[in-house]
Amino acid sequence: MSEQDGTEGAAPLDLRELSAHLRQPRLGGRVAIVTGAGHGLGAAYAERLAAEGASVAVAELDGDAGAAVAERITAAGLDAMAVTTDVADPASTEAMAAAVLARYGRIDVLVNNAAIFATVPMSRLPFDQIPVEEWDAMMAVNLRGTWLASRAVIPAMRARGYGKILNVSSGTALKGSASRIHYVTSKAGILGFTKTLAREVGPDGIRVNCVAPGNTLSEDDPAPDVLALRSSAAADRALRRVERPGDLVGAVVFFASSDSDFVTGQTLVVDGGALMH
């Protein structure tokens, strides 16, 4: 279906036309940036968006890891580029957007996935033992980085009257989680950021939504304590199993595609039914 300009609803298609449309790649011709896509969940999002037909920019602090993910995608005959990016740095996020525009000429989708979480590790300590420097770094990457990356791509989206921004919060922000108050606070900030940005850029045809993953086994080779932590989460779920990156990619594609063009400011919890709100 064609892009919407924010004033027209999706036009009804006849069934034959609809069926032909559904046989095309859902994100064919679209350009998506996934931040923090060199590892874990971001790499899974980048691969799936590429498989759905998008040209994908892997924007990652760890340049070698980002290049490896982009190479894996192109080796499969799909389209990707790597752009080394520090989302906490305004100049770096501007350079990210410029590099993607230079290569592809447009930006349709931004997935704000980069965070201090596992690859760049965080302390799991009581609230009064978190180092001040780590609190500040957490906010700089997880919150400021989401704002800066959005700010960098919005002019290109505005110019075309269409865009999809998907932020990444966490189930912990909705229910609280002891021992990493800086991380949970940053992810709670993403909820307000999503709603506010959605209101500001909605008139420009830009949709801003959020996905809140549950405790997900995102590491390729998890340490035994990480594996135990992720596995134990299964007990609280309606669907009693470990959550893996593949459990999240469908929601990401939904928010990136035109199927969600009349959805904005929303947060979808994808956690097998641990949290129901």
Ligand SMILES: NC(=O)c1ccc[n+]([C@@H]2O[C@H](COP(=O)([O-])OP(=O)(O)OC[C@H]3O[C@@H](n4cnc5c(N)ncnc54)[C@H](O)[C@@H]3O)[C@@H](O)[C@H]2O)c1
């Ligand atoms: N895995 C889970 O259980 C879980 C649960 C809820 C939310 N999340 C969120 O999902 C996202 C991905 O998590 P993950 O499990 O893949 O963890 P991860 O730590 O492997 O992924 C984060 C990625 O961001 C990159 N990154 C860190 N700082 C950066 C910066 N300044 N600029 C650019 N890139 C940077 C890292 O190198 C890494 O590739 C994060 O936002 C995380 O908070 C994860």
